[in-house]
Amino acid sequence: MTKQEAFKLLGVNGVELARLLDIDPAAIYQWPKNKIPLAREYQIRDIANGKEPIKKIRVA
Numbered sequence: 001m002t003k004q005e006a007f008k009l010l011g012v013n014g015v016e017l018a019r020l021l022d023i024d025p026a027a028i029y030q031w032p033k034n035k036i037p038l039a040r041e042y043q044i045r046d047i048a049n050g051k052e053p054i055k056k057i058r059v060a
Contacts (some may be wrong), residue, residue, distance in 0.1 A: 001041045002034055009048050020047055 007013060010020065018025040021043055031037065036044075046052075 001036055001044065003028070003031055003036055004033075006036060006041075006044045009044065017044075 001009075003014070006017060010017065012020065014028040015025045018028045021028075021040065031040075
């Protein structure tokens, strides 16, 4: 999956995708244009299918 395919699938831009994945927007823009990381692709597909993505646990 490319970044553009992910944006189109969810109807979002890079900043909105980062918010959905609970990551910094700069991380999205560091991904290669032709292939996003596989783990992120699975998260994006889960979101597209209405599932809550796995998010990192924040320890206070």
